[in-house]
Amino acid sequence: MYISANVVYRVNNTPLKNGVLGINEDGCIGAVLTQEEAQGIENIQHYDGVLVPGFINTHCHLELSHLRQKIAEKTGLTGFIKQILSFRQQPEEEIISAMQNADAEMYENGIVAVGDISNLLISKSVKLNSKIYYHTFVEVFGFNRPSEPIIEQALNLKKEFAPLKASIVPHAPYSVSSSLFNEIEKVTNEDDALSIHNQETIGENELFETGTGKFADFFAELGIAQNDAHNSSKNSLNYHLPLLSKEVNTLLVHNTFSSKADIDFAKKEHQKLYWCLCPNANLYIENTLPDVDVLKTERLKITLGTDSLASNHQLNILSEMQTLQEHKSISFEELLKWATLNGAEFLGIESQYGSFEKGKKPGVVLISNAENGIINKETTIKRLF
Numbered sequence: 001m002y003i004s005a006n007v008v009y010r011v012n013n014t015p016l017k018n019g020v021l022g023i024n025e026d027g028c029i030g031a032v033l034t035q036e037e038a039q040g041i042e043n044i045q046h047y048d049g050v051l052v053p054g055f056i057n058t059h060c061h062l063e064l065s066h067l068r069q070k071i072a073e074k075t076g077l078t079g080f081i082k083q084i085l086s087f088r089q090q091p092e093e094e095i096i097s098a099m100q101n102a103d104a105e106m107y108e109n110g111i112v113a114v115g116d117i118s119n120l121l122i123s124k125s126v127k128l129n130s131k132i133y134y135h136t137f138v139e140v141f142g143f144n145r146p147s148e149p150i151i152e153q154a155l156n157l158k159k160e161f162a163p164l165k166a167s168i169v170p171h172a173p174y175s176v177s178s179s180l181f182n183e184i185e186k187v188t189n190e191d192d193a194l195s196i197h198n199q200e201t202i203g204e205n206e207l208f209e210t211g212t213g214k215f216a217d218f219f220a221e222l223g224i225a226q227n228d229a230h231n232s233s234k235n236s237l238n239y240h241l242p243l244l245s246k247e248v249n250t251l252l253v254h255n256t257f258s259s260k261a262d263i264d265f266a267k268k269e270h271q272k273l274y275w276c277l278c279p280n281a282n283l284y285i286e287n288t289l290p291d292v293d294v295l296k297t298e299r300l301k302i303t304l305g306t307d308s309l310a311s312n313h314q315l316n317i318l319s320e321m322q323t324l325q326e327h328k329s330i331s332f333e334e335l336l337k338w339a340t341l342n343g344a345e346f347l348g349i350e351s352q353y354g355s356f357e358k359g360k361k362p363g364v365v366l367i368s369n370a371e372n373g374i375i376n377k378e379t380t381i382k383r384l385f
């Protein structure tokens, strides 16, 4: 069948005014046509709005879906972590049903693929039965205990997630020892992708630079001794990036306190970096946003993520786009690339997802009531394929 809308955003190429998509029965794109090229084709279904490929959510924690509306806002990252630890344990049925709802919500919101952080196996059944593609990041942490057993456990977990795609990733610079980073590198394969929470709070940089600040206080509270990397006059990015494998696509998540100097350093250090923004979660936890202008000016590959329902009111990439549009004046077309093709490339699934090209099966999403690309309260989203 053929469908059309006011604008068809191909993402890999210029948008087509009144463009037409030929969709095969299996949802694959059979043709991408300009208005002129489509002349003579009968029965084109026209929609009022714009058509975009399905969204890629590169950072989520499905496991935390049951914490929706439970975590107080704007407490800072250490306050957030303390709350997560106190609420995390809940009956298994409750967690599973919350994850099922979250998965359905993402599908309705036009999300076709998710990079999902997992510490447990509990999300496997939801992912197996989902219409969404999941790449599971089996996340490890540990900074004052032996690394081998941690990795052993992670390898088992990764195996248990099969046939789902999974790779083993570090949680964050403040929670992973250098020996554990080394162990992670040993088990990283060519076709893996890595992800790490990066510079999410000012206290994270301070811990590494001066050994002071909110994270240093938090560690002291827990009775955890500081290590060599702390109080080293270098920040957290300088600590972890040299310890990561350089061979695989790697996602730096949040980057709320990444500076121009950090970006310069990162570009030299690692050629396969992607920078994930989770603006709604940043506002929820820290009430601040990354310096998006500098990330944009430096032409970094930016992706978008929702983070979890513990730090967001919804799992909706369009809402993340709206927040960046409102606060950072980024154009719809640019945001769309971050929300689709860049994320697909990061996950290594761009042969199927991320743009409207013949032969791909990227999902088709109708966005209505977004005049001139301005996303607002009236804007609606509908998954067509």
Ligand SMILES: [Zn+2]
Residues within 6 Å of the ligand: 059, 060, 061, 117, 197, 253, 307, 308
């Ligand atoms: Zn996260």
